């Protein structure tokens with residue numbers, strides 16, 4: 001799929017779904033501005049494709065995300081797609097979650113999505129075109145014991161997207177929510193490539209999904225993209 005001359009910003013690109021997506025988009029011709037906190041991982045990603053620029057930063061930092069957006073504009077002159085992918089989870093019962101843990105997950109998953117999207121919106125509005133993607137989760141729509149913190153953060157992303165979609169459609173800006181089930185990334189406590197995750201979605205499956213979502217014709221918007229491994233009940 002041809003992403004030539006498209007500029008994509010993606011958060012959480014140092015590993016997992018974000019890294020695989022950044023690479024596949026670059027391989028399909030996109031200019032990619034990749035951000036995450038780990039500068040060494042971003043440097044290593046840059047060596048994989050000439051179209052990738054790494055900008056280290058915390059997704060919840062307004063200053064860092066302003067730098068990410070400015071880098072995209074300085075290097076490529078426009079922003080076509082913003083993929084809010086950075087995120088993580090802490091899975092404990094409510095009475096075991098510390099306030100610091102609550103604040104930290106909310107800062108990355110919810111505040112981070114807001115901060116990066118807000119930083120890019122003036123450019124997207126001025127262009128009269130753009131696409132905001134949020135990698136939420138199927139648990140943006142269902143709950144489970146031990147998941148209060150993570151699911152609350154994903155439900156918050158869902159609500160954020162719902163309102164944003166209504167605000168920005170008149171400016172020609174698309175909003176897509178990605179709701180995936182289990183993906184074999186670095187997200188899970190047992191780590192990447194564990195025996196128990198061998199039938200899960202791969203990072204490559206997610207990258208291909210993301211490429212499909214962002215490469216639709218201008219008049220087509222995928223509002224919601226739900227994907228699961230066959231072995232997982234939904």
Ligand SMILES: NC(=O)c1ccc[n+]([C@@H]2O[C@H](COP(=O)([O-])OP(=O)(O)OC[C@H]3O[C@@H](n4cnc5c(N)ncnc54)[C@H](OP(=O)(O)O)[C@@H]3O)[C@@H](O)[C@H]2O)c1
Pocket residue numbers: 011012013014015016017018035036037038039041057058059060085086087088089108135136137138179180181182183184185186187188
């Ligand atoms: N894996 C699954 O089963 C699954 C299912 C549904 C949805 N998701 C969602 O998919 C997204 C990507 O997760 P993944 O599975 O690819 O996990 P992962 O392999 O652990 O990658 C998470 C990425 O987020 C970045 N990140 C975390 N905190 C950050 C912060 N404060 N600022 C900037 N970047 C930050 C990490 O980079 P640094 O540490 O370098 O900052 C890393 O690049 C998340 O939003 C997750 O909730 C995952």
